[in-house]
Amino acid sequence: MDLKRKPKVVSLFSGAGGLDLGFKQAGFRTVYASDVWQLACDTLKENDMADEIYCGDVRSIDFFELKEKYGEIDCLIGGPPCPPYSQTRHYLIGKANGFDDERAGFAVPEYFRALKELKPKVFLFENVDGFTFKTHQEEFDFLKDKARELGYKITYKVVNCANYGVPQTRKRFFCIGYLEELPEFVFPEETHVDPSKNTDKLPWVTCGDVISEFDNITEEEKNQRPGQKDFDLLTQIPPGDNYLYFTEKRGYPEPKFKWKSRYWTFLLKLAPDRPSWTIQASFSTNQGPFHWRNRFLRIEELKRLQTFPDEYVLLGEMKDKWRQVGNAVPVKMANILASKIMEVYFNGTR
Structure with missing residues (x-):
C-alpha cells in the first residue's frame, strides 16, 4: 500500500507499541505517537513505529497544531494508564482512584481532549476491565457522554484475549467510536474457546x-x-x-x-x-x-x-x-481490531 494512502493514526500513551504494531500490521500509518517514559519512546523509535515520537506529558500536546501539520487524522488510539481503574487499587489504603488519582487521573479527559481537537473518523480506547465496574461509574459515564457530545457512536466490550487466539486469559475493555454518519462497528466474532466447552471454535492457544x-x-x-x-x-x-x-x-x-x-x-x-x-x-x-x-x-x-x-x-x-x-496490548488483539476497523471504515485503503 502506498504510504501516502494509508489511514493516519495518532497514538497516545503508546508504551512499547502493542497497539501501534497491530495497527501497522493492518495497514495503518502512525504519524504521531507519544508516551511520558523515555525508554518506551526509545523502544518506539528503535522499531520505527511512528513518523514522529513525542516523549512528554500529554497535557502539553497541541492537537490542533498536529492536525495542521499532518492533515486530517483518520484514527485516534490509546490506552490511558490503567492503575486508577485496576482491581488492586481497592486494596491500597489512602490511594485515590479514577479521576482523583494524582498521577494519572487526568489521562482519560486528555484522551477526549485529543478526540475533540483531532476529530478523527474512528477512535479506539483501551483499559482494564475494571473501568466498567460500578466503582468507576463516573469515568465510564464520562466516556459515553463525551463521545456522544463530540458526535460519535460507540461500541464496547470486555474482551478475554484468549478467545481471539492470544495465549493469555487477559481481560481488557475496548471501546470503538465512530462518527455518527458512519456504519456501526461490530466486534469480530471470537475464534477460540476454553477447550472444556463443546463448540466448533478452535481451542485456546496454550x-x-x-x-x-x-x-x-x-x-x-x-x-x-x-x-x-x-x-x-x-x-x-x-x-x-x-x-x-x-x-x-x-x-x-x-x-x-x-x-x-x-x-x-x-x-x-x-x-x-x-x-x-x-x-x-x-x-x-x-x-x-x-x-x-x-x-x-x-x-x-x-x-x-x-x-x-x-x-x-x-x-x-x-x-x-x-x-x-x-x-502493552497484545499485538494480535490489536491487529484483529485494527483489521476490522480498516475493513469497515477504510475499505482496505484510505
Whole structure:
C-alpha cells in the first residue's frame, strides 16, 4: 500500500507499541505517537513505529497544531494508564482512584481532549476491565457522554484475549467510536474457546504452544529463587495452581496459608496446557505467573505470550523490558481490531 494512502493514526500513551504494531500490521500509518517514559519512546523509535515520537506529558500536546501539520487524522488510539481503574487499587489504603488519582487521573479527559481537537473518523480506547465496574461509574459515564457530545457512536466490550487466539486469559475493555454518519462497528466474532466447552471454535492457544521451546533452566536460573523464602513451596505446587494449593479448603493436610489471604497471583504457576494468566507490568519475586519449571519467565517468553514478534526490540534493563511488555496490548488483539476497523471504515485503503 502506498504510504501516502494509508489511514493516519495518532497514538497516545503508546508504551512499547502493542497497539501501534497491530495497527501497522493492518495497514495503518502512525504519524504521531507519544508516551511520558523515555525508554518506551526509545523502544518506539528503535522499531520505527511512528513518523514522529513525542516523549512528554500529554497535557502539553497541541492537537490542533498536529492536525495542521499532518492533515486530517483518520484514527485516534490509546490506552490511558490503567492503575486508577485496576482491581488492586481497592486494596491500597489512602490511594485515590479514577479521576482523583494524582498521577494519572487526568489521562482519560486528555484522551477526549485529543478526540475533540483531532476529530478523527474512528477512535479506539483501551483499559482494564475494571473501568466498567460500578466503582468507576463516573469515568465510564464520562466516556459515553463525551463521545456522544463530540458526535460519535460507540461500541464496547470486555474482551478475554484468549478467545481471539492470544495465549493469555487477559481481560481488557475496548471501546470503538465512530462518527455518527458512519456504519456501526461490530466486534469480530471470537475464534477460540476454553477447550472444556463443546463448540466448533478452535481451542485456546496454550503456553506450551508458544513457549515450549524455552522449556529448560539455565545455570544462572538455577541460582535464582522465585518466591524467595517460599521457593520450596513453589516447587511443590502443580502447574496451573497457586498458594491456595496449601490451604485447608483445598484439603492440604497441614495448611500453610489461609483461604484468600494473599493476592491470587502469589506463587502462581503457568500450565503448559492452558493460556497464561494476565502478565503483570511489574516484575515480582513472589507474584506470578512463574514458569512450570519453577523459574522466572524470560523476556522472550513474555513477548510470545503478548504476541510480539521475536525480532521486536525492547530497550532497557530486564525490569524495564518487563514493564514495557506487561503494559502493552497484545499485538494480535490489536491487529484483529485494527483489521476490522480498516475493513469497515477504510475499505482496505484510505
